[in-house]
Amino acid sequence: MVKGVRFKELRDVGDPVELxxxxxxxxxxxxxxxxxxxxxxxxxxxxxxxxRIAERLAIPFTVGxxxxxxADAEELLDAGADKVAVNSAALExxxxxxxxxxxxxxxxxxVAIDAQAGRVRTRAGTxxxxxxxxxxxxxxxxxxxxEVLLTSMDADGTRxxxxxxxxxxxxxxxxxxxxxxxxxxxxQHVAEALEVAQAALLASILHEDPARLASLRDxxxxxxxxxxxVA
Amino acid sequence: MKVAICEYGAGNVRSVEVALRRLGMTLTGDVTxxxxxxxxxxxxxxxxxAGLRESGHDAALRARIEAGQPVLGICLGLQIAxxxxxxxxxxxxxxxxxxxxxxxxTGRIPRIGxxxxxxxxxxxxxxxxxxxTPCATAWSEGVVAEVRSGSFVxxxxxxxxxGPEGARYLAAVLEEATSRSLA
Numbered sequence: 001m002v003k004g005v006r007f008k009e010l011r012d013v014g015d016p017v018e019l020x021x022x023x024x025x026x027x028x029x030x031x032x033x034x035x036x037x038x039x040x041x042x043x044x045x046x047x048x049x050x051x052r053i054a055e056r057l058a059i060p061f062t063v064g065x066x067x068x069x070x071a072d073a074e075e076l077l078d079a080g081a082d083k084v085a086v087n088s089a090a091l092e093x094x095x096x097x098x099x100x101x102x103x104x105x106x107x108x109x110x111v112a113i114d115a116q117a118g119r120v121r122t123r124a125g126t127x128x129x130x131x132x133x134x135x136x137x138x139x140x141x142x143x144x145x146x147e148v149l150l151t152s153m154d155a156d157g158t159r160x161x162x163x164x165x166x167x168x169x170x171x172x173x174x175x176x177x178x179x180x181x182x183x184x185x186x187x188q189h190v191a192e193a194l195e196v197a198q199a200a201l202l203a204s205i206l207h208e209d210p211a212r213l214a215s216l217r218d219x220x221x222x223x224x225x226x227x228x229x230v231a
Numbered sequence: 232m233k234v235a236i237c238e239y240g241a242g243n244v245r246s247v248e249v250a251l252r253r254l255g256m257t258l259t260g261d262v263t264x265x266x267x268x269x270x271x272x273x274x275x276x277x278x279x280x281a282g283l284r285e286s287g288h289d290a291a292l293r294a295r296i297e298a299g300q301p302v303l304g305i306c307l308g309l310q311i312a313x314x315x316x317x318x319x320x321x322x323x324x325x326x327x328x329x330x331x332x333x334x335x336x337t338g339r340i341p342r343i344g345x346x347x348x349x350x351x352x353x354x355x356x357x358x359x360x361x362x363x364t365p366c367a368t369a370w371s372e373g374v375v376a377e378v379r380s381g382s383f384v385x386x387x388x389x390x391x392x393x394g395p396e397g398a399r400y401l402a403a404v405l406e407e408a409t410s411r412s413l414a
Binding site: 029055059082083102175 | 245249273275307341344345353355357358359389395396397
């Protein structure tokens with residue numbers, strides 16, 4: 001498992017199965033697993049690894065990376081994923097979202113959007129597109145995506161806070177839930193993100209210390225944010 | 232105790248399997264003789280119902296209900312157990328209990344995330360449709376969260392995805408099924 005800063009400087013942060021189990025135990029509400037170089041390396045996601053992670057979880061599990069067809073997505077669901085995230089392949093062919101939603105229901109279809117300066121980037125952020133994140137989110141949802149996982153490449157790994165402006169703009173443009181991603185440094189950032197989005201994704205700050213999730217939940221609860229009991 | 236999961240093609244039945252095995256259940260493919268039959272829920276109503284017809288599980292489930300044998304429907308598994316679903320342009324359900332499935336109208340749809348089920352705890356939901364039925368026994372934010380009718384129990388939330396609270400819910404349903412099959 002790796003994590004970077006602004007999609008670069010990737011460093012190894014440990015075994016994904018162990019980390020996933022630790023997050024689940026520490027009170028994560030959902031796990032998102034992205035094989036970030038799957039598209040670049042022309043690889044289908046690691047189905048077997050997904051299966052091993054699913055064995056350890058009792059929380060929702062979203063998997064993405066290299067999904068190009070309904071068959072790819074079904075393989076992941078069979079392995080134990082609850083939702084499938086698509087990014088590059090949907091940008092190339094938005095009809096894929098409709099095909100996935102028709103087969104799995106849109107609640108199982110997540111469109112993952114990587115944005116830099118408000119514009120969508122593709123292929124793990126390595127290539128630019130002409131679309132704005134707001135326009136693409138709207139189109140993707142019309143095609144069948146039931147959730148938007150919005151990652152700000154500008155904020156990614158910085159721990160300086162989520163990109164609230166972009167997240168708010170996307171959330172206002174679509175009727176489905178939006179997950180804010182990129183930039184979390186502490187509870188205050190998560191609280192801010194939950195003002196504009198329906199969920200907030202954490203990566204960098206947890207990978208070093210999965211137990212941080214438990215204290216983070218306590219801090220959020222103290223701030224008056226509803227946090228479920230995990231005991 | 233033997234539990235059968237009624238598979239119908241599309242969808243993640245793996246997490247239901249994992250959750251049941253964690254609770255010490257033995258899984259069987261025999262829907263008719265199992266102590267509990269689980270109708271899992273991912274996918275769309277029309278394809279799920281077609282899959283159930285193809286496998287013959289639809290008739291097996293009706294026979295279970297008539298004989299008072301326990302059936303648990305989860306999410307879509309609850310929705311398609313009703314008489315009618317508005318999903319996919321409208322489709323006839325299994326009719327295991329009265330009621331229909333209607334599209335949600337308020338809030339962000341799909342309704343995805345953890346939500347309180349009145350007085351029962353917090354569970355994970357992921358749905359665009361919900362039951363409208365006289366058999367409702369619990370609600371979450373005004374949405375039917377649980378139904379009961381004869382030997383059928385249905386939950387709109389995913390207990391298999393709802394952490395320790397979900398595991399306790401499943402354990403209680405299994406416990407209830409055991410006492411029924413002994414009775």
